[in-house]
Amino acid sequence: MRILKYLGKRLITFIPLLIGVILVTFVLVRLLPGNPAERLAGTFAYEETIKALMERMGLDKPIWQQFLIYLKNVVQGDLGESWFTNNPILEDLIVRFPATLELITFSLILAFIVGVSLGVLAAIRPKSIFSRISSFYGLLAGSIADFWLALMFIFIFFYKLGWFPPPIGRLDLMITAPPQVTGFLVFDSLIAGNWAALQSSISHLALPVLTLGLTVAAPIMKITVSSMMEVLDSDYINHSKVLGLKENKVMRYSLRNSMPPIVTILGVLYGTLLGNAVLVETVFGWGGLGQYVTQALVNKDYSAIQGFVLVATIFSMFVYLLVDLIYMAVDPRIKY
């Protein structure tokens, strides 16, 4: 019940924010010079054609009415058509979404493991080598361009050592994809019992996940260090130490209590990763949302770009909301 009440409160701020975001994406395409109808009709179109098009697209109406039309379309899932693929944009995005989601989910899991373990080590031994490694890593990882790191990984692990397949797509060309159930190739091949596909999909995932995971681990590590230090300093931890609890039990308690800020940053990073994936997907020919949008950039397919911006933002907003709810369910101390 607490959660429902909180959800209600959150929705009061969430919905205006959502409308604001839709307004921004609406304005975004309006920033383009010239008239959208003229652009669509081409340079040599008759005046009447343009006029008719304007009427059909609702461009003769006042701007606020145009926004309401756009809002209505968005709510109904109509993001327009891509003039490059000729498909409804939402359909294009949905087809490509699982590839990106698989990539960023595994990256986040790797980042979580690396970040939290380094962070915990640095927090419990503040004067040790771990602490210095972790603070150096934190600065360094934030300074490395992930798309560059991806290229270097390809050079070392594919070109030099030959450990991983060439950076094209999610599966070897010779392997038939398992039937789609979850959209995650790893899980789908497991479900289908297709071991060749499983192996191939994991080896294709390895490098991009390593790239994104290692760069995104840094902020998780920093939060873990500060949150863990605070908890280790608290009275109840000292108390349990005084009572003579075993060290690993104390550690388990303190890790659990330092989780909330870590969970929050995970939610934020999910959205950030969607942005970083645009670059890394291009490097690995991943065929997900990121590659779709870079193609749209090259083709000046503005409604596709607009649709992607909107979907990506709404996705990260929902993740954020979800994280808040989980947080709320996990931590009984929080009251709203």
Added chain:
Amino acid sequence: MKVFGDFWYALRQSKGGLAGFIIIMITLLMAIFAPIIAPYHPEQAVPEASRLAPSFDHLFGTDETGMDIFSRVVYAARIDVTIAVVSTIFSLLIGVPIGLAAGYREGLFGEITMRIADVVQAFPVFILAMALVSILGNNVQNIIFAIAFLNAPIYLRFVRSEVLSIKHRPFVEAARCAGMSNIKIMFKELLPNSLKPALIQSSVNIGWAIMLTAGLSFIGAGVNVPTPEWGSMISIGAPLIITGQWWSSFFPGVAIGITVFGYALFGDFLRLYLDPERS
């Protein structure tokens, strides 16, 4: 001069801060003296000299079209550092006054401002930047504008929360009793006392801006080829990676890494120097 002396003394005490400062100076000098340092013209393609490995003639090798990578890395400091510094100054110029006003006038104005900031920050930064630049047109002004616009809410929040915490202090009340106008109170009393966190952040943000510019150029939504820019150079070299010519992408990426690292180190030092009680 005393302020400067203090700063210099503190800087020499801090290894990281000094390293960051030196890196920043090197990139600035590289940008200013590019024509003297670079042995070749940065946009001169020499087809016969394409894909040469690093050697004494070409320190960092040459790329696909035979342009000298060392010269281009040096020249690129101009465009990357300019975009980063100018966009950060612009976002301070946008964010700081609005933050001041939003903190000083909390009511409806403050509320609306913060909701607008919420909306801007709801977008993943790279994604909105990419869309903005591609729609406004890929050129340096638009990249600067986009980065400035996207980072302004960060400063706005920093300044606003500082203003909220100091605006009921006696010195502000005293200024009001002395008959100072609201504008004067904001800029003479509140501004100097609420700028620190924003200034500290700006060093880190210059680094981010370099990263963002490079990322945009990498996917073709930034500076156009053949203008020397680190991100676009990495993208020119990308297809050569799987044929073994690593140098074309390697060096510009190292330049990005070192520069961003330098600004981050310097930002860390600034935090300790300007705001010791909070760090």
